[in-house]
Amino acid sequence: MSSKNMTKKQVYTFFERLREQRPKPSTELNFSSSFELLIAVMLSAQATDVSVNKATDKLFPVANTPEQILALGLEGLKSYIKTIGLYNSKAENVIKTCEILIGQHNSQVPDNRKDLEALPGVGRKTANVVLNTAFGQPTMAVDTHIFRLGNRTGLAVGKNVLEVEQRLIKVIPEEFMLDAHHWLILHGRYCCVARKPKCAECVVSDVCNWRDRFDFGAVKPKQPKAED
Structure with missing residues (x-):
């Protein structure tokens, strides 16, 4: 009640x-760039920050740009995040998001809600976290x-x-x-x-x-x- x-x-x-x-x-997700934050928040849906950090602590030293994630490929990405819930669909969304970032945003994370929410796997909550934490907007x-x-x-x-x-x-x-x-x-x-x-x-x-x-x-x- x-x-x-x-x-x-x-x-x-x-x-x-x-x-x-x-x-x-501050957020308890580990990140050192707006792209790393975006990926971490996408992976955190219905998962704990601890589980996401365990995966990204191994992933990001190897691939922490859209181009590097794409170079891993879908199966390669899955091998890093398979301990996270819903990793199959999350991996697909991350790959598609990286393609859009490269093709439409010069590999940069958008700093506005419209473009963020147009990314696969990014809803209002994820967009708000990125806008607030990466870009200092009062969301x-x-x-x-x-x-x-x-x-x-x-x-x-x-x-x-x-x-x-x-x-x-x-x-x-x-x-x-x-x-x-x-x-x-x-x-x-x-x-x-x-x-x-x-x-x-x-x-x-x-x-x-x-x-x-x-x-x-x-x-x-x-x-x-x-x-x-």
Whole structure:
């Protein structure tokens, strides 16, 4: 069940606390170029960052440009990423994407949503991650962690990922927007987890609107003493 939406003051405090906790948040995917980031994010769909990093740590030293990936060929690429879920379809999308990057974008990763979403295997979420992390644009990629966190805490209540994304863009103060995506993913991944959220050690539990948070250890606010 979703919580009621936070107030402006709650939202500001929420991100102020997350910034204090992680002053310089970043993606946990390993990459050293916009192309490496694009490929890593494409491979991360329905897979963990850890599993993707294990594969790309071997792949990227051998092939980290569109031309080098194509030179590997489909089967060659699969041999590097076969430990990742859905690797067959992902490999096909990566090969097709490399062909388009070479043919239409001078081997460069586009810095706009339209061209990114035209690439095979690149949806809105992947495009948002690349635009934010590689190009410093204030986008919001909503994954399962952020969708859960937005509805649970009342930060951004929505029936689907697009509603949550639009709500987050509307309510997050500009000073937090660039890093907000990373703060929310990390908080959802390590604290506001699905089954047993760690409310007892949560830095924002006092501004969270989830009514069950006290059952998971959130400290109840002190009631003012009654006057004599």
